[in-house]
Amino acid sequence: MGVTRKHRFPVSILLLILSAAWLSGLSAAEVRDPLTMKDPDWVDGRFGKVQHGQFLHYSFAIPNHKTPKGIAIKVGDKGDATVCFDTLLVTYAGAWTGGFLELSSRRFGFTGDAKPKGDIAYSNKLTPGWSKGNNFGDPRKSKTVPLPRDWAHYKGLYQSGKKITLHYTVGGVKVLDHPWLESHGNISALTRELEIAPSKTELRFMVASQSKSRTSSFQQKGTRSVQLEQGKKLIAVSVSGGKAIATASGKEAIIVRVPAHDKPVQVKVFIWDGNRQQLPLFAEFVKKNSKPQSLAVLTKGGKAQWTKPITTKGRVGLPMGPIAIDTITLPFKNPYDALFFAGGHDFFSNGNAALGTAHGDVWVVKGLDDKLQNISWKRFATGLYQPLGLKIIKDKVFVLSKDQITELTDLNNDGEADYYRNFNNDNEISGGGHNYATCLETDPEGNFWFIRCNDNTPHGGTLLKVARDGSSIEVMATGFRNPNGMGVSPKGVVTTADQQGNWVPETRLDVIKKGGFYGFVPSSKRKEQPKSFDGPLCWIPRVLDNSAGGQTWVPKGKWGPLSEQMIHLSYGRCTIMAVLLDEANKGAQGGIISLPGRYESGVHRGRFNPKDGHLYLSGLKGWQTVGLADGCFQRARFTGRGLFIPTAFSLHRNGLRLTFNETLKKDLAEDPGSFHAEIWNYLWSKEYGSKDYSVADASKEGRDQLVIKSARLEKDGKTVFLEIPALRKASQLALRYNLTTDKGAKKKDTFYTTINQLAAPIVLK
Numbered sequence: 001m002g003v004t005r006k007h008r009f010p011v012s013i014l015l016l017i018l019s020a021a022w023l024s025g026l027s028a029a030e031v032r033d034p035l036t037m038k039d040p041d042w043v044d045g046r047f048g049k050v051q052h053g054q055f056l057h058y059s060f061a062i063p064n065h066k067t068p069k070g071i072a073i074k075v076g077d078k079g080d081a082t083v084c085f086d087t088l089l090v091t092y093a094g095a096w097t098g099g100f101l102e103l104s105s106r107r108f109g110f111t112g113d114a115k116p117k118g119d120i121a122y123s124n125k126l127t128p129g130w131s132k133g134n135n136f137g138d139p140r141k142s143k144t145v146p147l148p149r150d151w152a153h154y155k156g157l158y159q160s161g162k163k164i165t166l167h168y169t170v171g172g173v174k175v176l177d178h179p180w181l182e183s184h185g186n187i188s189a190l191t192r193e194l195e196i197a198p199s200k201t202e203l204r205f206m207v208a209s210q211s212k213s214r215t216s217s218f219q220q221k222g223t224r225s226v227q228l229e230q231g232k233k234l235i236a237v238s239v240s241g242g243k244a245i246a247t248a249s250g251k252e253a254i255i256v257r258v259p260a261h262d263k264p265v266q267v268k269v270f271i272w273d274g275n276r277q278q279l280p281l282f283a284e285f286v287k288k289n290s291k292p293q294s295l296a297v298l299t300k301g302g303k304a305q306w307t308k309p310i311t312t313k314g315r316v317g318l319p320m321g322p323i324a325i326d327t328i329t330l331p332f333k334n335p336y337d338a339l340f341f342a343g344g345h346d347f348f349s350n351g352n353a354a355l356g357t358a359h360g361d362v363w364v365v366k367g368l369d370d371k372l373q374n375i376s377w378k379r380f381a382t383g384l385y386q387p388l389g390l391k392i393i394k395d396k397v398f399v400l401s402k403d404q405i406t407e408l409t410d411l412n413n414d415g416e417a418d419y420y421r422n423f424n425n426d427n428e429i430s431g432g433g434h435n436y437a438t439c440l441e442t443d444p445e446g447n448f449w450f451i452r453c454n455d456n457t458p459h460g461g462t463l464l465k466v467a468r469d470g471s472s473i474e475v476m477a478t479g480f481r482n483p484n485g486m487g488v489s490p491k492g493v494v495t496t497a498d499q500q501g502n503w504v505p506e507t508r509l510d511v512i513k514k515g516g517f518y519g520f521v522p523s524s525k526r527k528e529q530p531k532s533f534d535g536p537l538c539w540i541p542r543v544l545d546n547s548a549g550g551q552t553w554v555p556k557g558k559w560g561p562l563s564e565q566m567i568h569l570s571y572g573r574c575t576i577m578a579v580l581l582d583e584a585n586k587g588a589q590g591g592i593i594s595l596p597g598r599y600e601s602g603v604h605r606g607r608f609n610p611k612d613g614h615l616y617l618s619g620l621k622g623w624q625t626v627g628l629a630d631g632c633f634q635r636a637r638f639t640g641r642g643l644f645i646p647t648a649f650s651l652h653r654n655g656l657r658l659t660f661n662e663t664l665k666k667d668l669a670e671d672p673g674s675f676h677a678e679i680w681n682y683l684w685s686k687e688y689g690s691k692d693y694s695v696a697d698a699s700k701e702g703r704d705q706l707v708i709k710s711a712r713l714e715k716d717g718k719t720v721f722l723e724i725p726a727l728r729k730a731s732q733l734a735l736r737y738n739l740t741t742d743k744g745a746k747k748k749d750t751f752y753t754t755i756n757q758l759a760a761p762i763v764l765k
Helices: 011-024 045-049 276-288
Strands: 055-062 065-075 081-086 091-097 119-123 152-160 163-170 173-184 187-196 203-209 214-220 223-230 233-240 245-248 253-258 265-274 310-312 323-327 342-347 353-357 362-366 375-381 389-393 396-400 405-409 419-424 437-442 448-452 462-466 473-478 485-488 494-498 507-511 538-540 548-553 566-570 575-581 590-594 602-608 615-620 631-638 646-652 655-660 675-680 704-706 710-713 719-723 730-740 746-755
Touching (some): 055 091, 065 091, 065 173, 081 173, 187 276, 203 233, 223 245, 223 276, 233 253, 233 276, 253 265, 342 602, 342 615, 342 631, 353 389, 437 485, 494 548, 538 590, 566 602, 575 646, 655 730
Parallel strands (some): 389 437, 485 548, 548 602
Antiparallel strands (some): 081 091, 152 163, 152 419, 173 187, 187 265, 203 253, 223 233, 245 253, 310 375, 342 353, 353 362, 389 396, 396 405, 485 494, 507 538, 548 566, 566 575, 602 615, 675 704, 675 730, 710 719
């Protein structure tokens, strides 16, 4: 998802788009070059019409309380009010009545904060929700990190029907916290019911704060309340249970004090806004509804919410070429107005899939058989914050969102998640901007990995590793711009891909080393501006990939000559390609091989299903992609029919050795005229992208044509060595070839690689 910039659009790709548009029923007039589009082309208000369910994780713009990580929760039997819980400060940022949220329509709803929709009842200052001792002061040096875990730590939320219960700890003491709206007669009050585990010390929590207020108290027939008054606005708080008391803290806050207790206690807090004349009615309301309930019943799972059956019929691709593409049809039309911009997927042990969508859902997909005639969709989870990574571990779903990695658990086996566990929320984000957290992978030791787009936080533009138990996070590499893809090989090799832009002269594919800097200076995390960067495995020319997705690896024994090779996904071009590693230079550089087929949207996540052995791809339409559909979920089946591609290469001081999967026709393979080679460099600078520059003369724009002195076919009949005396280090080498197999199959294509180093020369005889 890169920044808009005008570029020449290859005619071949435009023709493919027009063809896809015709198949989709679109006219040629409706198809535009996506690389010339701007923000107005991506304004889309559908996100605000989605039935999100009872809550939504997001970044919120609330008066007095900027909330980069929060949860808006509908409360009341009719959802008449909303509270916003700040998961970093373990407090309520505020509450409002009369609506839920105003959501951004910019860039399909992927940028911008959410705003309260309705009338603000109260909004708290940026202070911790619970004190440490008597201290409510914020101990954090950065406002984008959670409170220290020994102070307070958000653990997750339970859903039981329409009721949400928050789970967190305070000084190690477990707390359940259930917000709601209660109404009787003409009085409505926000409530918090808390169940607090035994505590050896007194606990204090913030209820409401308001600048430039004065405090007062009111008592009627044993019911006491404390008020904050600011002009005509009055907020009253009353509490019952657990010997807790509400009290003023200074002139601008109301807190609740819970004495030390050796058994769990239940506490109920009432928060009401109105006028002084109605305080007797509020007191009467509290008296009638003061008894707190046990919250255990709300932690067992409740009635399923998403019960309407949804099925689609897929399309099985004809096996005409080496890769047949099947389409698992997404239910774009559904009872919940849910959007299907696919953000990631993985598989359960039985072969069923979990698919995450970038607007907040996880769906369980069944019916992934050979015919795809009865695909069923079950909404498993909702309300996540732009999830762009999903991983299944021992049949448990983990989802990467902007705010946290969430572990989803179905407590009552009804097909819907009831507990959204905060596996780790240490990832720092600044708010609702272009600061996505993308991919979610695990290494052989079980640690989780993901990558971040740039923003002005310590984690912006970094590669991050989370411990296998979720206890810690670590920056592993820096210098990324707006990456939308990474991968971890079965052997633990970590790869990333970043988009062309400022300080990124062309799309780059990297093999990561710990502590490496990968080019984008604003996220270098160095005290001094770097004067160089760690080079890529290979640059990928824009004609192949203008905006990169993730990487995956072909399982051993699958996909014929591509077994165990890396597969790179292009979100921008909606294609996939194989990546070969230089065999003579120990993988110092990679070569790119385009694989046939074009997908319906910007594919950026790929996983092989261990049940059927096929590659499944998911993607979305954001910006700067040739994708036509909102999202896609497709299956690439390897047939091998007509496959004619390079399968190995090596670069030497005197030329290029290239192996194909088919035996070559000797006279053409040994004709230097069957090949054309050129090299060029990119300029690393703060400018957006780079022109092509001569390797021989760095001040000159353009490419250097290389003389191919000879071409020699080796004894295996598949490997050709091209003698190129002027071969040297370069950002890009393009080798065009026009060859024929010994059976008459013809192939005209281009092999691209980066020349980081050259091995010893091949001895020619």
